[in-house]
Every structure is written in structure tokens, then in C-alpha cells.
Amino acid sequence: MMNTSRRAFFKTFLSAGAALAVSGTVAHTGPAEAAIQGQITGVCLYVPSLGKASEFVEMMNNNAPGNWTVHPLQGTLTEYYFTTRLLYEEARGSANTFVGVVDPATFAVVHEAIVDSSGSFHYITYQDSNRITFSVQL
Numbered sequence: 001m002m003n004t005s006r007r008a009f010f011k012t013f014l015s016a017g018a019a020l021a022v023s024g025t026v027a028h029t030g031p032a033e034a035a036i037q038g039q040i041t042g043v044c045l046y047v048p049s050l051g052k053a054s055e056f057v058e059m060m061n062n063n064a065p066g067n068w069t070v071h072p073l074q075g076t077l078t079e080y081y082f083t084t085r086l087l088y089e090e091a092r093g094s095a096n097t098f099v100g101v102v103d104p105a106t107f108a109v110v111h112e113a114i115v116d117s118s119g120s121f122h123y124i125t126y127q128d129s130n131r132i133t134f135s136v137q138l
Contacts, residue, residue, distance in 0.1 A: 040066025042097035043087055047106050048072045050131060064097075073102065077109050084113035091138060092119075098136040107132045 044060065060068045071087055073080045091098045102110055107124075114121070114136055122135040 040064050040068070040097050041095045042066055042068045042099065043091045043095050044068060044070045044098075045073055045084060045087065045100035045102065045110065046070065047102045048074065050101055050103065066097075073106060073110075077105070080106055080109045081113045084110045085117050088114055088117050088119055088136065096138060098138055099134065100136075101131060101133050103130055104132060107134070110134070 042060065042064070060066075060070075071083070073083060075083075088098060100110060111121075111124075120137050122137055123133075125133045127133055
């Protein structure tokens with residue numbers, strides 16, 4: 001039962017991320033080709049307790065084909081901040097999609113890291129009391 005719910009969640013999450021990637025790049029004349037199916041270059045952050053990396057990669061490739069890198073946030077909240085900030089800054093020059101699935105405490109740190117790097121969000125969705133999905137503008 002849990003696996004079915006998790007699959008439905010990620011399918012919805014990734015479909016929304018793909019849609020945002022398409023709508024977000026249409027406004028830019030240069031990288032519009034990156035939104036073509038199979039040409040998504042994405043970064044996904046996640047908290048390991050919320051799912052396995054292989055499940056994320058499988059769902060992303062099925063629902064939003066492209067080149068995804070998956071980064072588990074591990075360590076302390078301070079390490080989450082610096083990891084997120086570094087990944088976001090790297091993604092701004094090389095990716096067209098930056099998404100994540102985290103718990104509320106981690107999201108507070110991720111949010112600060114993105115905002116401190118002059119970033120903003122496409123969406124923030126509270127899936128339940130323990131899970132937040134988000135998409136960052138690149």
C-alpha cells in the first residue's frame with residue numbers, strides 16, 4: 001500500500017516539475033530547446049528517509065525523461081545549507097530544472113540557501129505534515 005502511494009506521489013510531483021520546466025523555459029528564447037521531452041537537465045534534492053535514490057531516478061526518467069542528478073541531503077542542517085547552496089549555484093549554469101522532496105525542517109534550511117543565493121521558487125507544495133515538494137527557478 002505504501003509503495004503505491006509513494007509511486008502516485010512521485011508521478012504527480014515529477015509531472016508537475018516537467019510542466020514547470022516547459023513553462024519556465026518558454027519565456028527564454030535561448031534555452032527553449034531544453035524543455036523538449038528527453039532534454040531536461042535536472043537536479044533533485046531529497047532526504048534519504050523519504051525515499052531511495054533509485055526510485056527517484058526511475059520516476060523522473062519515466063515521467064520527465066532527461067538527464068537527472070539526484071542528491072541526498074545528509075549530515076547536519078548546516079551541511080544541508082551549504083550543500084543546497086552549492087548545488088543551486090552549479091545548477092544555474094548547467095540545468096533547467098531544480099526540484100526537491102524534503103521534510104519541513106530541511107525545507108526551512110533549503111529555502112534559506114536558495115533565497116540567500118538570490119533564487120526563488122516556482123512552487124512549494126505541502127504534501128502532508130512530513131513532506132514538502134518544491135521547484136526552484138533557474
